Amino acid sequence: MTSSRLVYMAILGKDLRAELRTLQSLPAMTLFAITTFVIFRFGLDRTSLSGSLAAGVLWATLLFAAILGINRLFVAEREEGGFDAIRLAPVDRTTVFAAKASALLVYLVALELVVVPVFAVFFLDSAAALLPLTLVLLLADLGLAATGTLISSMAVNSSARDLLTPLVLLPLVVPLMIAASGASEPLLALGGPGYHRFGTWLAVLGLYDLIFLLVGYAVFDFLLED
Amino acid sequence: MYGKGLRPLSIATVAALVAALSLVFFYVPLDADQGFIQKIFYLHVPLAIVALVGFVVGGVFAILHLRSGDSRWDAYSYVSIHMSVIFGVAVLITGSIWAKASWGHWWVWDEPTLVSFLIVFLMYATYYPFRYAIEDRERQARYASVFAITAGAFVPLNFMAVRMAESLVHPRTFGTANGGLPGEMMFTFLISLVAIGLLWTTLVKFELTAKSASGQLKRLRRALDVPTPGGSSRVAPEVS
Amino acid sequence: MLSLLLAATPALPLDEAGKYVAGAYIVFLALIVVYVAIMAAKLQRIERELRELAGFAESRANGDQAAPGRGSEEQSISDSFAPHGAEEAAPYE
Numbered sequence: 318m319t320s321s322r323l324v325y326m327a328i329l330g331k332d333l334r335a336e337l338r339t340l341q342s343l344p345a346m347t348l349f350a351i352t353t354f355v356i357f358r359f360g361l362d363r364t365s366l367s368g369s370l371a372a373g374v375l376w377a378t379l380l381f382a383a384i385l386g387i388n389r390l391f392v393a394e395r396e397e398g399g400f401d402a403i404r405l406a407p408v409d410r411t412t413v414f415a416a417k418a419s420a421l422l423v424y425l426v427a428l429e430l431v432v433v434p435v436f437a438v439f440f441l442d443s444a445a446a447l448l449p450l451t452l453v454l455l456l457a458d459l460g461l462a463a464t465g466t467l468i469s470s471m472a473v474n475s476s477a478r479d480l481l482t483p484l485v486l487l488p489l490v491v492p493l494m495i496a497a498s499g500a501s502e503p504l505l506a507l508g509g510p511g512y513h514r515f516g517t518w519l520a521v522l523g524l525y526d527l528i529f530l531l532v533g534y535a536v537f538d539f540l541l542e543d
Numbered sequence: 544m545y546g547k548g549l550r551p552l553s554i555a556t557v558a559a560l561v562a563a564l565s566l567v568f569f570y571v572p573l574d575a576d577q578g579f580i581q582k583i584f585y586l587h588v589p590l591a592i593v594a595l596v597g598f599v600v601g602g603v604f605a606i607l608h609l610r611s612g613d614s615r616w617d618a619y620s621y622v623s624i625h626m627s628v629i630f631g632v633a634v635l636i637t638g639s640i641w642a643k644a645s646w647g648h649w650w651v652w653d654e655p656t657l658v659s660f661l662i663v664f665l666m667y668a669t670y671y672p673f674r675y676a677i678e679d680r681e682r683q684a685r686y687a688s689v690f691a692i693t694a695g696a697f698v699p700l701n702f703m704a705v706r707m708a709e710s711l712v713h714p715r716t717f718g719t720a721n722g723g724l725p726g727e728m729m730f731t732f733l734i735s736l737v738a739i740g741l742l743w744t745t746l747v748k749f750e751l752t753a754k755s756a757s758g759q760l761k762r763l764r765r766a767l768d769v770p771t772p773g774g775s776s777r778v779a780p781e782v783s
Numbered sequence: 784m785l786s787l788l789l790a791a792t793p794a795l796p797l798d799e800a801g802k803y804v805a806g807a808y809i810v811f812l813a814l815i816v817v818y819v820a821i822m823a824a825k826l827q828r829i830e831r832e833l834r835e836l837a838g839f840a841e842s843r844a845n846g847d848q849a850a851p852g853r854g855s856e857e858q859s860i861s862d863s864f865a866p867h868g869a870e871e872a873a874p875y876e
Contacts, residue, residue: 467693471686475676485673485690488666489697492704499708514707521704532696536689539609579800583807590811633814637807644803746818753822756829760836769839 324408328416333423335393342386343427350382350432354439366440372501375436376494379429380461384483386424387465390417391473404541414466414537418530422462429454446504449515453504456522457497463529464489470540496521545752549745556745559738563731571731580644585731587637589739590630591660595698597627597743598667602695605688614780617684620691621780622750624670626743631664659705666694666701674780684780754780 336342357374358364366374394400403413433454437444464486472481500518503511567585574581601623608616638657643649652658673690677683724732764770 464693467689471673471689472676474679474682474686475673476678477672477676481673481676485666485669488662488669489693491662492697492700495704495708517707521707525700525704528696528700529693532693536609536692539685539689542685580803582804586807586811629814629818633811636810640803640807640810644800742815749822753825753829757825760829760832763836764832767836767839767843769836 321408321412324412325416325419328403328413329419332393332417332420336420336424342389343424346382346385346424346428347431349385350378350428351435353378353381354436358439364440365442367442367505367507369498369502371440371505372498374440375433375501375505376457376498378436379425379432379457380487380490380494382428382432383425383461383465384486386421386428387461387469387486388479388482390421390466390469395473400541410538410541411534413541414470414533417470418462418466418533421465422458425458425461426455429458441505442507443509446501446510449504449510449512450501452519453497453500453522456519456526457493459526460493460522460529461490463526463533464493467529467533467537470537493522493525496525545748545755549748549752552741552745552748556738556741559734559741563735563738566731566734571727572725574728577645580641583637583641583644585735587634587641588732589736590637591634591656592736593739593743594627594630594634595660595663596740597623597630597747598663598698599695601627602691605691605695608684608688609692614684617688618751618754618780620688621674622747622754624667624691626747626750628664628667628670630739630743631660631667634660635664653709655706655709656702659702662701662705663694663698666697670694687780 354374357378361370361374363370394403403410433447433450437447468482468486468489472478472485475481496518500515500522503513503515563585567582571582571585573579574584601620604616604620604623608614608620635657638654638660639649642651642654642657670687670690674683674687677686
């Protein structure tokens with residue numbers, strides 16, 4: 318294995334192991350999402366959702382839960398001096414970006430594995446939409462992972478980091494949310510999953526992912542200099 | 544020397560603005576369906592185009608900053624984005640006035656360009672709290688450049704996504720924005736565009752000059768060994 | 784009277800539409816003027832600080848005879864009318 322690969326596996330492994338051991342982010346994110354569903358049930362005064370309402374509730378909740386995780390992504394590095402260790406390693410900084418983004422991706426997927434079935438149980442009439450939904454979820458997660466890692470790595474060095482991450486991240490992921498909801502809305506329609514413009518929205522998601530993965534790849538070097 | 548060329552630039556700007564306003568109010572014919580209200584178009588659209596170009600230019604300066612490490616590019620980037628945000632406020636307000644005049648509502652979600660612009664504006668508005676939250680000056684400049692580049696990449700994506708979200712059931716566009724404009728309107732529009740573009744450039748240069756003057760002042764203070772009174776509460780981008 | 788005036792200026796509809804257009808252009812103008820005002824405040828601050836520093840520099844040069852910020856205003860202003868060495872003359876740049 319090349320040294321980049323080794324470093325990638327090392328960082329990714331460390332993150333996942335730490336999370337498994339301490340369980341800092343995932344349970345909080347999951348609980349937050351489920352509670353938010355309850356709030357929506359009462360806020361909207363509805364016990365079943367479909368179409369655009371369902372898509373909106375699902376994506377808004379996932380996004381806010383994701384932000385909780387994104388806020389904490391680099392906290393360990395900052396507090397325990399992990400950044401210095403990374404700087405000393407003679408590898409491309411972008412490996413760090415890849416590893417951190419992969420870790421975030423794993424958290425998001427783990428979150429959704431629990432939260433989406435709960436959403437279906439709470440609000441949906443049938444689970445037929447869930448399979449095509451996984452494709453949308455995966456592509457959206459990739460975009461969230463890229464932008465979340467990018468913003469989090471910058472905000473972690475500031476004084477108001479918990480405030481800064483959602484502030485800067487939210488407008489940035491608007492196109493992602495537009496595409497994700499756009500694809501999900503017909504899937505969650507009352508009569509059964511529809512695929513109106515499904516391919517187009519997936520293409521937009523893919524484009525978003527590509528662009529921000531490339532941007533992250535190009536600029537991450539500059540973020541870890543010091 | 545940032546102030547160099549500011550005078551001819553401002554003269555050109557005044558001339559262009561006067562020409563544009565004269566054309567708008569004395570020359571160009573009334574629009575067939577919107578009438579007098581359409582004249583807002585000659586203000587609103589050039590402001591929007593210049594603001595968006597300004598954001599992209601800010602991103603380009605940011606790339607130059609990261610590649611060269613020269614903090615001057617960072618100052619250019621900061622001021623470009625600053626000016627474009629200010630122009631953005633003008634875009635949103637004039638757009639809202641136009642919406643009210645045309646459709647009776649101060650805001651319409653159906654108009655994809657205006658909505659996209661709002662999102663872009665919100666994105667760039669976070670540039671300031673983001674920037675000023677980072678205390679180390681050099682890091683602040685570097686991160687700001689990364690932000691400017693990321694946001695620059697975001698702009699076209701955003702416009703595309705919002706346009707696609709537009710319901711196909713009732714598409715509404717601001718009349719004939721660019722396609723199919725008759726000769727006199729196109730000419731007036733172009734002159735307005737040039738005038739607003741010059742205005743943006745003049746104000747950017749103006750602001751850079753002011754920043755430079757402050758920077759020279761600090762330098763003088765340091766050379767004379769005089770303590771700064773109070774000191775600023777935040778680390779701002781400096782030009783020297 | 785008003786109808787005569789309106790008849791004479793058909794290109795300026797002083798009805799609903801005119802108000803909106805005027806409003807839009809006024810907003811534009813107001814933003815520019817506010818910006819100028821803010822820059823003017825900055826210029827004021829710079830002027831004040833320069834005066835202080837000039838005072839300090841003078842006092843250093845004269846061996847602490849002159850206090851900083853002494854009333855050298857008339858001198859500074861008439862100085863600014865004199866042509867500088869190699870630079871362009873006008874002080875209004």
